[in-house]
Amino acid sequence: MHPQIFVNLPIENMARSQAFFRALGYDFNPQFTNDQGACLVVGENLFVMLLVKDFYQTFTSKTIADARTTSEVLVCFSCQSRAEVDALVDKAVAAGGTTPRPAQDLGFMYSRSFDDLDGHTWEFVHMVDASKALG
Numbered sequence: 001m002h003p004q005i006f007v008n009l010p011i012e013n014m015a016r017s018q019a020f021f022r023a024l025g026y027d028f029n030p031q032f033t034n035d036q037g038a039c040l041v042v043g044e045n046l047f048v049m050l051l052v053k054d055f056y057q058t059f060t061s062k063t064i065a066d067a068r069t070t071s072e073v074l075v076c077f078s079c080q081s082r083a084e085v086d087a088l089v090d091k092a093v094a095a096g097g098t099t100p101r102p103a104q105d106l107g108f109m110y111s112r113s114f115d116d117l118d119g120h121t122w123e124f125v126h127m128v129d130a131s132k133a134l135g
Contacts, residue, residue: 004045007075010056010064011118014038017050020117023095024088042077067119074113076123082110085124089114092122 011017014035018028021040029047032039036055040048053064065072079085086103092114093099100121103112113123 004047006039006047006049007073008049008051008056008059009073009118009120010053010067011050012053013117014050014052016117020092020095020097021050024091046077048075067115067121069119071121074121074123076111076125079124079126082126085110085112085126088124092116 018038021028027041029039029041032047032049036052038050040050042048051059056064079088089099089112097114097116100113100115103110107128109125109127111123111125113121115121
């Protein structure tokens, strides 16, 4: 098992991206944040590195996907409640994000998603505790 995860995403504008995620209530680890990369803290050991495209390109020889037209990754986080799912997506939309599809309610799982300012899709889900669902 791995003690931490760092998801790396290319971005266009560092200040704009940081402002967007701060509007959602997230913060950044200043130890790993500068004008080229920002360490978005999304959980105790969960991090998303927002890297400006020129800097991101130094880590790969592949073409960087345009997340507005191509799906490169779907980032999904679990939430404690449907209300938390709705609150996060509503904050994202208020900060300039868009919703790529309507909420999904499958009974045992509720999900909503938003596309951030660079087109990356972020999904938030609340799942019913299986032991409670089985009665």
